[in-house]
Amino acid sequence: MELSEVGRLARSVLDRVETVVVGKREALETVLTGILAGGHVLLEDFPGLAKTLTARSFAQTLGLDFRRLQFTPDLLPADVTGSFLYNQRSGEFDFRPGPIFTDLLLADEINRTPPKTQSALLEAMQERQVSVEGVTHPLTTPFHVLATANPVEYEGTYPLPEAQLDRFLLRVSFGYPTPEQEWQVLSKRMARRQEEAVLDPVVDAETLVSMQKALEDVAVDDSVGRYMVELTAATRKHPQVQMGASPRGSLALLLTSRARAVLQGRDYVIPEDVKHMAGPALAHRISLRPEVWLRKVEPSAVVAELCAQVHAPASAQLPSYSTR
Template sequence: MTNLSAPDAGNLDLGRVSDLSNAVLTEVERAIVGKREPLRLVLAGVLAGGHVLMEDFPGLGKTLAARSFAQTLGLTFKRAQFTPDLLPGDITGSFVFDQRSGDFEFRQGPIFAGLLLADEINRTPPKTQAALLEAMQEKQVTVEGRTFPLPRPFHVLATANPVEYEGTYPLPEAQLDRFIMRVSFGYPSVDEEWQILANRMERQQEEQTLDAVVTPDELLAMQAAVERVVVDESVGRYCVALTAATRTHSDVLMGASPRGALGLLLCSRAYAIIDGRDYVTPEDVKAVAKPVLAHRVTVKPELWMSDVSGSNVVTRLLRSVPTPAPTQREPRGAASMTGTTGTLGSLEA
């Protein structure tokens, strides 16, 4: 597999990005059965350069999905099990006195990885959750006044159980806002659940190892290529309109910030390129709207015992906010942009 250096990162062909993205999803599906769309959303969040929160009931493959993405993306993988007694230094690392040298040396925590699995992140108090804030935003860790850069690429895939479960701490709004997406997998169908059992019997062991599809340098190149996906002004304004509408909805105490609109734009571009296009359509925006915006919406306290949620609010806004008309685009380098997955440079919006 070609190892792209950083100076060439922006030169990866968009058709190749689409092919590699779908190859990653196909490989991950060897471990996670029947969840192509949630997996696609997680990959879109990674290609957009962000971090993804996977929130669902226990046993639905969240931890397995994180490990599978680390393997297929060629990233170093570390797991931090969040518990009520976990301290910030257990995540970031700390200075330890070395008796041989007579000095303090820094011992890295699990956050120094290409992909950190923050497992059951809402089972630890907010003080420890906050240890991730600087790392997720600035790609660095500061301990006792000294700053240490994190590897590139660096991504956090966190898992969380529903807040109604015993022993969980609600994530603060500032922490939730650092996740570009919140994705749920849901229960498998009967046939999908049987396929999980059949796969387990066939491999005759619990552990499943996946092949690396890309290298870390290639992932950086794919992320740089997403920046070349075209967004028409009408589609960009649609992102803004959806985000702004969350702030004025009658059921909402606090809506999404401009960071939500930016996340909507970035994830729409990544979703489009996975789908084989070099431009964003309104349907791409709709596909990522709930995962990007719902966790940034806080409903009014008096509605907490009702069925109103951030997800329901975004669903209603998708029906009420006018959708821009699709625009026809000329092919842009169609000969080099069309890959095995299909439609880069096509005229269909």
């Protein structure tokens, strides 16, 4: 598939989702960027800000099989991955797949369940497979996890460990709408005369996979690639950071910057793409020192500071990209 066609389809998907999720174009672009890059996205924000609606809308518009799993304190790993059940008729144990066997899984309130159940997603998110009682079961392609987390009401929650957070390609927040945007939400609800919004698909699962494969043709100049590495490495040297981003962070910058370039109508990455994706791709991968955390300094502010400090290469010309 040509990159121009990928960009056209992606913008059509955004336009259709935006008919339901009003006034959040930039956040929706970031979520779609993560999906096009083949990764998983963590939606972290206050209740009632369209996190679940966003996941369902993207599943409908992308033509993906969708399942929603509500994470609760009593949820077991087998409730996520599936388990073997005894078949009295055949006298054997049959595997019954769990809700993780889908194209797009909404892990709703993932921080409401204990770490043992959270870890059931680790192998699936990284290896695209599930191991149950020593038997490995491959997942479908495409496979994406959109997880929601509530940053308030910490009582009864289990914060995601760093290893789990690192599996998410991006972390996205929506924020409160403006009064005009909130009025548009009410107007659209009255116009459709029903609670649930149903969107027609723009593409299907097979087309989405083709779009994802086409991103490999996006050019990344050596200078821009080294800029990604320097930006990620700078998180490990910042005085306010206790643990910086791993090389998986620079890989996230590469994948998401290529997807954003296509959304912007280009077949090459510029430093501005890297800067735009640095916050969603790196902020959740760093841990601040305790004394800094007590002063309520946000990791995203540290990443923004590093984007201003680390020298970016010139981007006035097309990249001299070459494969070696």
